[in-house]
Amino acid sequence: MSVILVRPRASGGLAAHVDQEKHELAAAGVDVREAPVQIQDRPHLLGDLRTVRALRQCVRAAPQPVAVHAHGLRAGALSALALPRRGPVLLAVTLHNRTVGSSLVRTVGRALLQVVVSRANTILAVSPDLAQDAERAGARDVRHAVVPAPERSGGSGDSGASGDVPPGGDRAVGTAAAADAVVVARADGASTTHHGADEGTGTDTVLEVLVVARLAPQKGLHDLLDAAALLRDGAPLRIRVAGDGPLHRELAARIIHEQLPVELLGRRDDVPALLDAADLMVSAALWEGQPVWLQEALRAGRAIIATDAGGTRWVTGEAAQLVPVGDAPALASAIEHHRSSGVRRAAEAASRHRAAQLPTASDMVRQVSQVLSLDRER
Template sequence: MSGGTVRVCHVITRLDLGGAQENTLYTVGHLRAPFAASLVCGRGGLLDDEASGLPGVPVTFLPSLVRPVRPWRDLRALRDLARLFRSERPQVVHTHSSKAGILGRAAARLAGVPVVVHTIHGFGFNDLQPAPLRAALVALERAASRFTTQFIAVSRANLEKGMALGIVPRGRVRLIRSGIPIAAFETAGRDEALRSGIALRREIGLPRDAPLVGMVACLKRQKDPLTFVEAMARVAAALPRAAFVVAGDGELRAAVQARCEARGLAGKLRLLGWRRDIPGVMAALDVLVLASLWEGLPKVLPQAIAAGVPIVATAVDGTRDVLRDGVSGLLCAPGDAAAIASGVIRLLNDPILGRTLAGRARAVLPEFDIDAMVRAQEDLYLELLGAAGCRDAAPRGNQAGAPEKALAVKH
């Protein structure tokens, strides 16, 4: 084709509350003409209703698309996706997450989709898995690479790891940062965010001048919330006025609660559950901690940077893309509760250091503008379609306007 509407179908395993899911929803809701976006995902995510409410974006929930490995169900998902692509005939299929990435790319190949893009938000394998399982997952990713026109990496660390493992061919990958709405987190002159921060402190019964340390993450092994609890127990011993919050939920919630009680943090460390007012949470914090064992590129870091919150984080994967130890944040080894605690205590005892590190960290913020993220994806789609002979690869120039609207939302 040389003109007209470009149908782009995004596929993600499940719409849980997380960076990959939030950015996928933002992208499909903000693609401009000539693009018409649609979304395919499994059911059961916290963001399902938000997806269904996106104006003009058809959403298809596939019961066969689930996160656990279920061979027969996965084959049904492959069949269902291929049928959907043959019916809807998208010019671009853009996949996210490991399960949807492998099945979606294979289905796109079966359906003859001309352009297939996959975003690496982090890999489904890690160094803590048993070697045979990790090898099998790497092999699957290598196989899916054959069905991929272009990769997007959100962090340079993941880009380099993908190339080193033979998953991402050189010349077929582009670095596009996972964006955030920067203005929503910048507290300078933003009364709403500041009021939200005060409201959160009031909600948990914390004086406005008491030190507050927080973690914003899903309570799962990757984010290592138990090490966060251990570290905060050390901080509490050194600074009795300090209080702690975790914004997030997940499979380790009961274990985290038990560890809090065992370490004497009951009443001092509050589990807030899932929160949608993350700008307000950030505005309330004095220090943010990221204790992850591995990452893609954690959106919580640019969110904290935009809010002016100093950070103590583990030096893993995309974290090192964002922060430089001792320059724009404090980095430590994953699993090291003592080092995390030491960094937090150092920042709470030296607010000038915290402000200095947070100020320097702002240098990376332009890379994380969420609208620039969408525009970069649009440009990539046009480039790939032009190379595939599907349309003239004209530059976007000053083209504006909303994406063409589809007629119905599927459930």
């Protein structure tokens, strides 16, 4: 049996997840191949027709029997159109993102979901709201998608098992990578250079908060800045945001104008070291699937505050303090609560406990094998 993966044009966590699935299935001895198509973000009649034709040819050319796993709503809909309504080819579709935008965009999204539901044997959803949408649309088999964090190498914030912090263990602070110089915009428009461990990192003197997020509207970063403004005149605080994106200029201008204790670090490749150097992890997202970086934070044994958005609760379980989406005062209050080292130690223990329950790559392979009936072929 062969498996054809169909992916949208995407980067970040979605692309990493598809890469991981392809690698793990191949390692398990599955004949897995990627469809030679690029699914665009928006409808394009001629382009979509070419995609459907290419998918049909790909299915015909693959060793029989064939199963198709499409990632994303448009990839799923185009795959559904490429396959016969009734036939031997199994189709699983993983829904990764909520359809947002104008009423027209949402209407198109609902229509695409109906196309997916009409043909897919199984729908995997990365969050409860996406699962509910699929069920309301009439999907026959809807399941919670297994989305494990890919393993990293090195650092006590490592996503792999070797990076877990043992119960009761102290975390390393101020590693060389985290101590890299970071240029920070100041309120007076000048620039200054900070080093990760020189301002009481890991102590009650300066509460070090880390956010890992693309600088995009979905991540709720203006709510984060609202919370920072509420905390600005209290005890010392530093919020570091690792990530880049279209809101960088807008957020930087606001940080300077309001003299907020927030640093935009830009894109970073040393997230495990940044986790080591922080006291508290925060996610202010308006919507999330199953955020990989929060899985990394759990495995690193860190205290976590997050908005109760999308599939976040599926990742954190009872380990994180969850606050309502868009509620900056609640976010600020939760951060203030975690100034207590005792509160953080209890939260770190909860994270380590939850980390042991997180899904693994083997769990993902097991789920995909089940929904695509690969187990019967091996």
